Amino acid sequence: MDSDFVFINPNKIPPRRTLKKTSPLGQTRPHEISSDLPEKTLKDPPDFDLLSGSIYLVGESAVPLPEPDPLTRAMWGEVFLDNPEMSDNTASFTDEQQPSPTDSRDALLAELESINKNDTELLRQIHRISKPSRTAPLSFASVRTDFGDLNENPNLKINISKKTPSSESSDYYRAENDWFQVNLAVPERISKIKKYARSEPEENTTEDSQPENSSFKFKTFLAAVMLFFLPAAAMFFLYSGENNFLKSAFAGLNSKLLSSSSFTLVNTEGNSVFPKLSEIKSQIKRAGVSDSAVVGLVNFLEENADFDWFNIFKKKQPDGSFTLAALESLEKAKNIVLASTATGVTDLNLRLGDQISWFKFWNQVFSPKKTYLIVLTDEDQLWPGGGRPKDYVVVKTTAGGLEIVNSAKISDLDAAFNLKITPPEPIKIASTAWLPSQSFWFFDFQNSAKTLTNFFENTTSVQIDGVVAFSRSFLKDLSFKENLVFNIDSPAWFYGLTDAVSRKPAARWLTLAEVMERALLSRQVQLYFKDDSLEGFVLNSGWSPDIKFSSQEDFLGVGWASVKGGFLGLDLMEYRGNVFEDGSIMARINILLKQNNNGIDSQNYFKIYLPPGSQPLKAKGFSPREKIPEFEYASQGFSTDARLKSPIKSNIENLDVFEESGLTVAGGWVNLKSADRGSITLEYLLPFKLDRKKGLADYRIKIARPHQDEDVPFRFIVTPEKNIKFMSLEPNGFVSENLGEYQGNLSRDLTLDASLVFEE
Numbered sequence: 001m002d003s004d005f006v007f008i009n010p011n012k013i014p015p016r017r018t019l020k021k022t023s024p025l026g027q028t029r030p031h032e033i034s035s036d037l038p039e040k041t042l043k044d045p046p047d048f049d050l051l052s053g054s055i056y057l058v059g060e061s062a063v064p065l066p067e068p069d070p071l072t073r074a075m076w077g078e079v080f081l082d083n084p085e086m087s088d089n090t091a092s093f094t095d096e097q098q099p100s101p102t103d104s105r106d107a108l109l110a111e112l113e114s115i116n117k118n119d120t121e122l123l124r125q126i127h128r129i130s131k132p133s134r135t136a137p138l139s140f141a142s143v144r145t146d147f148g149d150l151n152e153n154p155n156l157k158i159n160i161s162k163k164t165p166s167s168e169s170s171d172y173y174r175a176e177n178d179w180f181q182v183n184l185a186v187p188e189r190i191s192k193i194k195k196y197a198r199s200e201p202e203e204n205t206t207e208d209s210q211p212e213n214s215s216f217k218f219k220t221f222l223a224a225v226m227l228f229f230l231p232a233a234a235m236f237f238l239y240s241g242e243n244n245f246l247k248s249a250f251a252g253l254n255s256k257l258l259s260s261s262s263f264t265l266v267n268t269e270g271n272s273v274f275p276k277l278s279e280i281k282s283q284i285k286r287a288g289v290s291d292s293a294v295v296g297l298v299n300f301l302e303e304n305a306d307f308d309w310f311n312i313f314k315k316k317q318p319d320g321s322f323t324l325a326a327l328e329s330l331e332k333a334k335n336i337v338l339a340s341t342a343t344g345v346t347d348l349n350l351r352l353g354d355q356i357s358w359f360k361f362w363n364q365v366f367s368p369k370k371t372y373l374i375v376l377t378d379e380d381q382l383w384p385g386g387g388r389p390k391d392y393v394v395v396k397t398t399a400g401g402l403e404i405v406n407s408a409k410i411s412d413l414d415a416a417f418n419l420k421i422t423p424p425e426p427i428k429i430a431s432t433a434w435l436p437s438q439s440f441w442f443f444d445f446q447n448s449a450k451t452l453t454n455f456f457e458n459t460t461s462v463q464i465d466g467v468v469a470f471s472r473s474f475l476k477d478l479s480f481k482e483n484l485v486f487n488i489d490s491p492a493w494f495y496g497l498t499d500a501v502s503r504k505p506a507a508r509w510l511t512l513a514e515v516m517e518r519a520l521l522s523r524q525v526q527l528y529f530k531d532d533s534l535e536g537f538v539l540n541s542g543w544s545p546d547i548k549f550s551s552q553e554d555f556l557g558v559g560w561a562s563v564k565g566g567f568l569g570l571d572l573m574e575y576r577g578n579v580f581e582d583g584s585i586m587a588r589i590n591i592l593l594k595q596n597n598n599g600i601d602s603q604n605y606f607k608i609y610l611p612p613g614s615q616p617l618k619a620k621g622f623s624p625r626e627k628i629p630e631f632e633y634a635s636q637g638f639s640t641d642a643r644l645k646s647p648i649k650s651n652i653e654n655l656d657v658f659e660e661s662g663l664t665v666a667g668g669w670v671n672l673k674s675a676d677r678g679s680i681t682l683e684y685l686l687p688f689k690l691d692r693k694k695g696l697a698d699y700r701i702k703i704a705r706p707h708q709d710e711d712v713p714f715r716f717i718v719t720p721e722k723n724i725k726f727m728s729l730e731p732n733g734f735v736s737e738n739l740g741e742y743q744g745n746l747s748r749d750l751t752l753d754a755s756l757v758f759e760e
Helices: 039-043 070-082 101-118 120-128 167-198 207-239 245-260 275-287 291-303 309-313 327-339 345-365 410-416 425-429 445-460 472-481 493-502 506-521 532-540
Strands: 055-058 061-064 371-383 386-398 401-409 466-471 525-529 553-564 568-579 584-595 602-610 615-620 656-660 663-672 677-689 696-703 712-720 724-730 734-736 739-746 750-758
Touching (some): 275 291, 275 345, 291 327, 327 345, 386 410, 386 466, 410 445, 472 493, 525 532, 553 568, 553 584, 553 663, 584 602, 602 677, 615 663, 696 712, 712 724
Antiparallel strands (some): 371 386, 553 602, 584 677, 602 663, 615 677, 696 750
């Protein structure tokens, strides 16, 4: 008979078998049950033993099945190896007759080898059998009501016919089904049976396994004890009143998570909004101070539970949501700490006092009805008080937050400026009048901001309470590092900045506060307030250069006004001093300069700030004096600024000496071409001698950080004469018998303290 598939002789096909229980290779499938059996048999199949023979129920009589062939025994033998009690018809054995697992495996392996030898040809034929055709004549198709879900094999498509089943169609169905079942299952099943038969039994009831079981039970018991003990111990340490290693570790983990994510861990000792105050509270507990102090701190934290440092920048906030409440509770706690006799209360009192001062400062700055001038400065054109002002914004504090009143360019303010004030002498080469964009002439920001405030109020008739100056380069860097998306070059830059900050979660305040603190110390952000208490807080915090010092202190500061051009910077500052036997000090300042390679030349007036009364002796590197245009200021109705002093007569070429902000200033022109480098040297005698007491003397010098983006490398070297020795130089200075040296970068103002011994 011609056909596109091969028939298997029905006499050689094993009869259908029905499992009562699920086979270990998967669940019993409906199409594995023969459709030739009566309906009753399908509903209630009998128990049978695949290895010893099975029966079918036909009507009410049982028909024995022939002995299964070796292939079938091998395919289903694993059922009985896994479940020896699976079949109810399996013969029972006595203890003496019970075959050992090893004998069973050997017998099974031998039978598998017999299959491999005797039925190799049959298996080869099975694998060569082509897939039955799906285009068989309709007479070979059968009605298969019990075939099951066709979705089980989506590639299987059956042609259904309404013809009555015949023996020939049944043979076709059986050949087709067995082709799939045998061809797909035989290799996998035989492989699994071999693997199982060759494997050693993992569970034995022999005496050898008893010690392992005992050990396993002991380990299980020990694990259960540990699972109970560890959580209990952790809870005891966490909630105990004393500080311990577990609480410290938990607090450290909590702080790390708070700095990098928007979620928090529950920790009664910590607070992400007031971290320093929470730390002080823990220290007060450990120090043994009265619980009343802790109650005051807890009351403050509870009263400000909804406080967020970013509320001032957010829109439509409840009235007063950005101010702090219950400050009197902190004052009471501070008094209790101060009255305590516990160890370390002095330091705690100082730290708590600093926190109270900061909270009061915040409340005063953002109290309603305050008006501030926000200025954006450009460090490419530096002036002694900072970068040259470029843009400004006027903001007003209200009960609901900040309100932006107006914004414009400083050049617009220059154009509208009509106040006639005689400018400093070097500025006269650029303009006749002193303009708002030139107001940062003074080294200390307080005087420069006062000048800008006066110019702004006279031009706009808007009264302001303070000035905040932001460096453009700092805001660009902040936008990149802190993911604050706004355009610093846009006229609406402040709108974008406040909007970006308002979207930050409260936990990000800690990071931004640290960035802002560094910016204030490096004077990339500068503050000025008309209110004396607020301005005093700024000075005490080191956010503005402190030029108030005793007569025994040295001072060094540098600044320059980019009158024309710009892009001048410092490469190095070096201070070299000599201490003489009488206590007098002669110093030499070496400064290395660079002009950026941008094709722009610059004219700069350079100023070196020294202690009042210092006497310049020599100077090198200054350019010739610029010729100042003649103009009759008095006849044109110009007024003068009392803070500008006339130059002191100096015999040093190209050097001006005058007083400013209580300091002696050595000034001169420095003009550089694009990509040029230059140097300045100034020698001078300090106005004081070291005060010696019993052969000992102290020396202190303050070095102000210059206004530029990059930190300036600084070197300090002092050489004493014979019979004078250095004892110490702090911080981090190197000393020997005849040398005191310090090297570092000026990321903020620096104060050096030295101790010397004068031998008789």
